[in-house]
Amino acid sequence: xxxxxxxxxxxxxxxxxxxxxxxxxxxxxxxxxxxxxxxxxxxxxxxxxxxxxxxxxxxxxxxxxxxxxxxxxxxxxxxxxxxxxxxxxxxxxxxxxxxxxxxxxxxxxxxxxxxxxxxxxxxxxxxxxxxxxxxxxxxxxxxxxxxxxxxxxxxxxxxxxxxxxxxxxxxxxxxxxxxxxxxxxxxxxxxxxxxxxxxxxxxxxxxxxxxxxxxxxxxxxxxxxxxxxxxxxxxxxxxxxxxxxxxxxxxxxxxxxxxxxxxxxxxxxxxxxxxxxxxxxxxxxxxxxxxxxxxxxxxxxxxxxxxxxxxxxxxxxxxxxxxxxxxxxxxxxxxxxxxxxxxxxxxxxxxxxxxxxxxxxxxxxxxxxxxxxxxxxxxxxxxxxxxxxxxxxxxxxxxxxxxxxxxxxxxxxxxxxxxxxxxxxxxxxxxxxxxxxxxxxxxxxxxxxxxxxxxxxxxxxxxxxxxxxxxxxxxxxxxxxx
Amino acid sequence: xxxxxxxxxxxxxxxxxxxxxxxxxxxxxxxxxxxxxxxxxxxxxxxxxxxxxxxxxxxxxxxxxxxxxxxxxxxxxxxxxxxxxxxxxxxxxxxxxxxxxxxxxxxxxxxxxxxxxxxxxxxxxxxxxxxxxxxxxxxxxxxxxxxxxxxxxxxxxxxxxxxxxxxxxxxxxxxxxxxxxxxxxxxxxxxxxxxxxxxxxxxxxxxxxxxxxxxxxxxxxxxxxxxxxxxxxxxxxxxxxxxxxxxxx
Numbered sequence: 001x002x003x004x005x006x007x008x009x010x011x012x013x014x015x016x017x018x019x020x021x022x023x024x025x026x027x028x029x030x031x032x033x034x035x036x037x038x039x040x041x042x043x044x045x046x047x048x049x050x051x052x053x054x055x056x057x058x059x060x061x062x063x064x065x066x067x068x069x070x071x072x073x074x075x076x077x078x079x080x081x082x083x084x085x086x087x088x089x090x091x092x093x094x095x096x097x098x099x100x101x102x103x104x105x106x107x108x109x110x111x112x113x114x115x116x117x118x119x120x121x122x123x124x125x126x127x128x129x130x131x132x133x134x135x136x137x138x139x140x141x142x143x144x145x146x147x148x149x150x151x152x153x154x155x156x157x158x159x160x161x162x163x164x165x166x167x168x169x170x171x172x173x174x175x176x177x178x179x180x181x182x183x184x185x186x187x188x189x190x191x192x193x194x195x196x197x198x199x200x201x202x203x204x205x206x207x208x209x210x211x212x213x214x215x216x217x218x219x220x221x222x223x224x225x226x227x228x229x230x231x232x233x234x235x236x237x238x239x240x241x242x243x244x245x246x247x248x249x250x251x252x253x254x255x256x257x258x259x260x261x262x263x264x265x266x267x268x269x270x271x272x273x274x275x276x277x278x279x280x281x282x283x284x285x286x287x288x289x290x291x292x293x294x295x296x297x298x299x300x301x302x303x304x305x306x307x308x309x310x311x312x313x314x315x316x317x318x319x320x321x322x323x324x325x326x327x328x329x330x331x332x333x334x335x336x337x338x339x340x341x342x343x344x345x346x347x348x349x350x351x352x353x354x355x356x357x358x359x360x361x362x363x364x365x366x367x368x369x370x371x372x373x374x375x376x377x378x379x380x381x382x383x384x385x386x387x388x389x390x391x392x393x394x395x396x397x398x399x400x401x402x403x404x405x406x407x408x409x410x411x412x413x414x415x416x417x418x419x420x421x422x423x424x425x426x427x428x429x430x431x432x433x434x435x436x437x438x439x440x441x442x443x444x445x446x447x448x449x450x451x452x453x454x455x456x457x458x459x460x461x462x463x464x465x466x467x468x469x470x471x472x473x474x475x476x477x478x479x480x481x482x
Numbered sequence: 483x484x485x486x487x488x489x490x491x492x493x494x495x496x497x498x499x500x501x502x503x504x505x506x507x508x509x510x511x512x513x514x515x516x517x518x519x520x521x522x523x524x525x526x527x528x529x530x531x532x533x534x535x536x537x538x539x540x541x542x543x544x545x546x547x548x549x550x551x552x553x554x555x556x557x558x559x560x561x562x563x564x565x566x567x568x569x570x571x572x573x574x575x576x577x578x579x580x581x582x583x584x585x586x587x588x589x590x591x592x593x594x595x596x597x598x599x600x601x602x603x604x605x606x607x608x609x610x611x612x613x614x615x616x617x618x619x620x621x622x623x624x625x626x627x628x629x630x631x632x633x634x635x636x637x638x639x640x641x642x643x644x645x646x647x648x649x650x651x652x653x654x655x656x657x658x659x660x661x662x663x664x665x666x667x668x669x670x671x672x673x674x675x676x677x678x679x680x681x682x683x684x685x686x687x688x689x690x691x692x693x694x695x696x697x698x699x700x701x702x703x704x705x706x707x708x709x710x711x712x713x714x715x716x717x718x719x720x721x722x723x724x725x726x727x728x729x730x731x
Contacts, residue, residue, distance in 0.1 A: 425573075433532050434570040438580065438640065439558035439587035448583070452574025452623065 058176035058186030158194035173256035192223035197232035228263035261296030272309035280339025283311025290317035294326035302329035318347035321355035336369030345375035365401035489540035500704035516701035559591035561647030578620035630657035638669035667692030
C-alpha cells in the first residue's frame with residue numbers, strides 16, 4: 001500500500017492505475033486545467049458539440065467559484081493545476097500477473113470479506129486477461145436487458161448511441177454549476193454509468209456496476225445518470241465492499257436520478273475506498289454530489305449507503321420531491337475509524353403536495369475519526385400535507401472520536417409534519433462484559449452491537465449486499481476496541 | 483469445582499474482598515448472604531473477570547484451572563455463568579441471536595459442531611416454557627424495554643440454554659414479585675444436578691425457601707464470617723445480620 005502514503009500532489013500527478021473504456025488513446029495530458037484541456041478531453045472522446053459546450057460552460061462557472069469550507073473536514077489545499085485530467089489506461093505490464101504477486105495483506109482482507117475467489121484477482125488489479133471471462137457474463141446480461149428495452153451502458157457509449165437522451169437529461173438534476181466539485185466534474189468527467197428504463201418496465205435484475213466492464217475503473221471524475229420513465233422500476237448497486245485501490249486521491253463524482261410518474265429508483269452504495277493509514281496519510285478524498293428528482297406523481301427515490309472507506313467523505317445524496325405524493329428515502333451507515341473524516345447526510349426538498357420523506361442515519365465513530373451528519377429538510381409553501389421523519393443515531397467507540405449532528409429544518413407550509421429524533425451512545429464496557437460473560441469474544445461482541453445499531457439500514461440493502469456490509473463493518477472496525 | 487483461597491480484591495483504591503475462602507463442589511448449592519457493601523457483588527464480578535476489579539491476593543481454581551489465567555469469555559466457555567444483578571440492554575440485537583451465538587461459542591470451545599437454527603429453536607422453546615416466557619421474547623432486543631422481572635427471567639433462560647457447570651447468580655431475586663420469584667426459582671432448581679453447582683448471592687431468606695441451599699455463608703466486610711447449613715438463613719432472618727456480625731466479632 002506504499003503508493004497511498006504519499007501526499008496529494010504526488011498522487012494526482014501519477015497516471016491512472018486503471019484505465020477507462022477502450023476507445024481512449026494511449027496518451028496522457030500534462031497536468032493542468034484550462035479550456036484547451038477540456039477541448040482535448042472532449043475531442044479524444046469524440047463527443048458531439050453539445051457536450052463540449054456543456055463542459056466549457058461548467059468550467060467557466062467553476063473558475064468563478066470557491067472551494068466550499070463549511071463541512072466539518074480538514075485537508076491540505078488541493079492544487080487543481082497539478083492534476084492530470086486525462087490519462088490513458090494503465091498498461092497491464094506492471095500489473096500483477098496472478099494472485100501470487102498480490103500483497104498478502106490485501107488477500108487476507110478479501111478472505112475476511114468473503115469476496116468470491118474469481119473476483120479477488122480483478123479487485124487486486126491483476127491483469128484482466130488473466131482474471132476471468134467477464135465478457136460472457138456481461139453479454140448474457142446485456143441480452144436480457146435488451147429484451148426489456150433497458151439501456152445500461154457507460155456514459156461515453158450513451159453519448160454516442162443515445163445523444164438525444166443525454167442531451168435531454170444531463171445536468172437537469174445537478175446543474176453544471178451546482179457546486180464547486182460538481183462543476184469540476186462536469187468540466188472534466190471521464191466516464192460513468194448511464195441507465196434508461198422505458199415506460200412501464202420493471203428492470204428484470206439488479207443493475208450492478210459489477211456487470212459493466214471497466215466500471216471499476218471509471219476513476220476520479222465519474223458521472224452517473226439514471227432515468228426511470230413512467231411506471232418503471234430499477235434497483236442500482238454501486239461499489240463494492242472490497243477495498244479499492246486507486247492512485248487518484250481526489251474523487252469528485254456526480255450522480256443524477258430522474259423518476260417520472262409512478263416510477264421508482266432504488267440506489268444502493270457500498271463505498272470502501274482506501275481510507276489512509278492509521279495516521280491519516282494517503283486515502284481518498286471522496287467529494288460526491290448525488291441527487292434525485294422525483295419529477296412525477298407517486299414516484300419514489302430511495303438512497304441506501306454504507307460508507308466505510310475514504311479519508312474524507314463529503315456526500316449528501318438528496319431527493320427533490322416535485323411530484324405530488326412522491327417519496328424520498330435516505331438510509332445511511334457511515335463508519336469512520338482511525339483518522340477518517342466524514343461529513344455526510346441528505347437533503348429532502350418537499351415541493352409537491354403530500355410528499356413524504358424518511359431519513360435514517362447511523363454514524364459510527366472509532367479511533368480518532370470525526371463523523372458528522374448534516375441534513376436539510378425543506379418544506380416549501382406548496383407542499384401541502386408533507387411529512388418527514390428523521391432519525392439520526394451516533395455510536396462512539398472509544399473516547400478520542402467525535403460525532404456531530406447538524407440538522408437544518410425549514411418549513412414554509414403549516415400543514416407539514418416534521419419529526420426529528422437523535423441519539424448518541426457509546427458502546428458500554430458493561431455491554432461488552434455482559435456478552436463476554438456469555439462466551440462471546442470481544443471482537444464478536446463489538447460486531448454484534450454495531451450490527452444491531454445498523455440493522456434498520458442493512459435491512460434496506462439487497463440481500464447479498466447486506467451480508468457483505470456486515471463483514472465490511474467488522475473489518476473496518478478491527479482493533480477499534482480493546 | 484471451585485476453590486477460592488484467601489481471595490483479596492479491590493475496586494480503585496478501596497479494598498473490598500479481604501481474604502475469602504470457599505470451596506464449592508459439584509452438586510452443591512451455596513448461598514452467600516450479607517448486608518449491603520459486604521462484597522457480595524464484587525465477589526461475583528471478580529469471578530466473572532470484569533475489568534476494574536483488581537485481584538490483590540489469593541487464588542481461585544475452577545475445575546483444576548487457575549481462573550485468573552482465563553479471559554472472561556474463556557471462563558464462560560469453560561462453564562461459568564454469571565447471572566447479572568442488572569442485566570444489560572443491547573439495542574438491535576435479538577435475544578435469540580445472543581442465545582445462539584453464546585450457545586455455539588460453547589460448543590465450538592468443546593470441539594462440537596454448531597447447532598443449526600432448527601435444532602436450536604426447539605431447545606429454546608422448551609426452556610421458554612419452563613420460564614413461562616412468550617416466544618416473542620426471542621425476537622425482542624436483549625433486555626431492551628424489559629421489566630425488572632422479565633430481565634431476571636431472561637437471565638435464567640440464558641442459564642437454562644447454556645447449562646453452565648457453575649452458575650453464580652447475583653441477587654437474581656431482587657425486584658421480583660412472588661409469582662416471578664417462583665418461576666425463577668423453578669428455573670434454577672431445574673439446573674440442579676450432581677455435576678453442577680450453584681452459588682446464590684442474596685439479601686433475603688425468601689429465595690432460599692424456594693431454592694434450598696446445602697450451605698449458607700455470611701459475608702461481612704469482605705470476609706466470610708460464618709458458614710452453616712440452611713438453618714443459618716433462618717437464624718439470619720430472625721436476628722438480622724447485626725446479631726451474627728456482633729457474634730463473630
